[in-house]
Amino acid sequence: MMPDEKPRVLVLGAGVAGLVTAVTLAERGARVTLQEVGPRVGSGASWFAGGMLAPWCEAESAPQEVTDDSLHSIAWWAAHMPDTTINGSLVVAPPRDAVELQRFGRRTSHFETIDAHRIAELEPDLEDRFDRALFFPTEGHVDPRKALAALRERLINLGATVQMEAATSMSDDDWRVDCTGIRAKENLTNLRGVRGEMLLLRCPDVSLHRPVRMLHPRIPIYIVPRENHLFMVGATMVESEDARGITVRAMTDLLNAAYTLHPAFADAEIVEANAGLRPSFPDNVPRVLQEDRTIYLNGMYRHGFLLSPERAARVAAIIFGEEKV
Structure with missing residues (x-):
């Protein structure tokens, strides 16, 4: 890839982590393809989520890292979902x-x-x-199913390719981002x-x-x-x-x-x-892990909607050469 060429990124999994990551990358200019083996977005755990954006409440049982990394998530969702509710x-x-x-x-x-x-x-x-x-x-919430559909539309409007019921195959993309949740257990043995x-x-x-x-x-x-x-x-x-x-x-x-x-x-x-x-993961904290040109974003636990914006920004930083995990 030439220094000024837009990276080609294959994102696997259209749950909240995959969709937020795909949108984040596409907004920064990456050429994104999103593949989901299920028939619709949110075919996994995201479909059953509460959609709460509650960094302070979650501190009751989550480590400080979760609170620190989730403080800007409400602003991210408000910018991408006009009906994000911030009533506390x-x-x-x-x-x-x-x-x-x-x-x-x-x-x-x-x-x-x-x-x-x-x-x-x-x-x-x-x-x-x-x-x-x-x-x-200061806390808020979104309707997860409406949010997932809205992110899919945003992705399409950004010119990305979205494929449902897609069989994962080898490709010539510059990067592969695996957001497949529990399906990634074969490669992430501590999941x-x-x-x-x-x-x-x-x-x-x-x-x-x-x-x-x-x-x-x-x-x-x-x-x-x-x-x-x-x-x-x-x-x-x-x-x-x-x-x-x-x-x-x-x-x-x-x-x-x-x-x-x-x-x-x-x-x-x-x-x-x-x-x-x-x-x-064992500590219930979502992680971004890199293996060569494959990046895993996984272990969202109960923090999928809360932490996906920050973890997606980490993925983007790696792909655009700003940070290493």
Whole structure:
């Protein structure tokens, strides 16, 4: 490749990591081909994500690196997704689990401790349901499925080639970026799958304006609002690579938690119940790894939407000769 020639890059995998990376490269002038073995974008774990952009909340269980590397992700999504919602995150706990709220607060920052009156101002449908909460005002969220489709359209508009149900083959591209998630386990031997289960509920009797995390010592959950009174309820974290659908236990736990948040969820329609495998490294931190002209971006764990912009920028820096991993 001549010094001033645009690099030709093959990106494998059209989950959030692959799409964000492909868009980032194409915006910088690379000639990008995106290949996905599945029938649509988000054929893997990204399809079942919550889409929360919550660097401060995630600090409760994630290392400092995750927080530091995710601080600019909300701005990236807002620039690429006009309907990115930045209404903050609300963390609550039933009275019997108030100690969990205190523990969460000790491990996080950039929040306000609010009382029942303020909770009702932020979320009128939660009035009189919780005495205290933590409010993280600068956090946001996206609808993952809409976001994935929007990134695909952005990529096409940038002149990239997008191939669905594509068989991976040898090519003469300058670089290959592997974002295939758990499918890359053959080459990334320390990669493992962490099972996550989720529900989509439609409940016309409840309105929420931001993600709500409800703490519980055994199964903390989050409920993320989407359009038309649709709510994503997730998500379990099970050390298992079992790829079957959601279990009865997980569905029961998620439904009970939703009901605890608001009794109207008892009459909600179950639109979808599903499970996916989150690709994860031993420390649960996403990595960019280089082997000659192949770059692996993997191990997104539960941080796919949160960390993809920063990790994609690292990939671009390597390809454009600005940085080595």
